[in-house]
Amino acid sequence: MTIKTFPLGGDLTVNRLGFGAMRLAMSTFDGPSRAPEGGVAVLRRALELGVDHIDTAGFYGRGEVRANELIRTALAPYREGLVIATKVGPLPGPDGVPSRQAAPDELRGLVEADLRSLGLDRLDLVYLRVGGMGGPGGESIAERFAVLAGLRAEGLIRHLGVSNVDAAQFAEARAVAPVAAVQNRHSGDAGLLAECEAAGIAYVPYFPLGGGGDSFEADRIGKVAAGLGVTPAQVAIASLLAASPAVLAIPGTGSLDHLEENLAAGGLVLGDQDLSYLRG
Structure with missing residues (x-):
């Protein structure tokens, strides 16, 4: 990997290996909360290890332990050059899992809540996360994205992104306002990734440690890792970064040891033979 940084939105240069905050407060959306002291230490x-891009959301948390509050406790006042991205759209159901979607008139409140919880006057990047817990497609996002575009015009948001979208929804958003980043599940979304790369838009895949999530791909990752003497997680991260110079990886963890392991993957260079094998 020769390109280490990416110009997010054209004016925010970030390392391509960042940090996802979901696991700071909880292992899974329906699991127990973690001790907040651990999250503060990880952040x-x-x-210290060079992260300058943190991906978070107001719905990351369980009970009183919330990712945004951990970020503010650990890092405020924020150092210059730190980019914090957040997502709005999902709302918690009765079980606390973010399975509902906000209506257009609810989005301002979610953005303002993120500003308060993070202690910021302006959010660097806000994704419109659509689709609930399901996959992308099947609904219009123009009205909701237009609300965020209005908040951007007011100065509350610097750049806009979309998450969990298909090609049609991506085009719909771009017709409303500039899109700086797409955050989709890592699932071989080659066409959308190529479109992002051509347009200078960041592509930020959800990070499953098993790559695409199926056992066959996980088996390939494990074999490459064994041959190189590294962990499968490190191979998965390195393969994401090798997919395109537009890819930003955001592996998350609540463990200091796993944090060190994940960020060390930024220096792992996979050879052509290994990449060809991983891609089938």
């Missing part, structure tokens, strides 16, 4: 160490 501070992440910045």
Whole structure:
């Protein structure tokens, strides 16, 4: 990997290996909360190791332990050059899992809540996350994205992104306002990735440690990792970064040891033979 940074939105240069905050407060959406002291320690160490892009959301958390509040506790006042991205759209159901979607008139409140919880006057990047817990497609996003575009015009948001979208929804959003980033599940979305690369738009895949999530791909990752003497997680991260110079990886963890392991993958260069094998 020769390209280490990406110009997010054209004016925010970030390392292509960042940090996802979902696991700071909880292992899974329906699991128990973690001790907040651990999350604070992980965040501070992440910045010491060179992280300058943190991906979070107001719905990341369980009970009183919330990712945004951990970020503010650990890192405010924020150092210059740190980019914090957040997502709005999902709303928690009765079980606390973010399975519902906000209506257009609810989005301002979600953005303002993120500003308060993070202690910011303006959010660097806000994704419109659509689709609930399902896959992309099947609904219009123009009205909701237009609300975020209005908040951007007011100065509350610097750049806009979309998450969990298909090609049609991506085009719909771009017709409303500039899109700086797409955050989709890592699932071989080659066409959309190519479109992002051509347009200078960041592509930020959800990060499953098993790559695409199926056992066959996980088996390939494990074999490459064994041959190189590294962990499968490190191979998965390195393969994501090798997919395109537009890819930003955001592996998340609540463990200091796993944090060190994940960020060390930024220096792992996979050879052509290994990449060909991983891609089938």
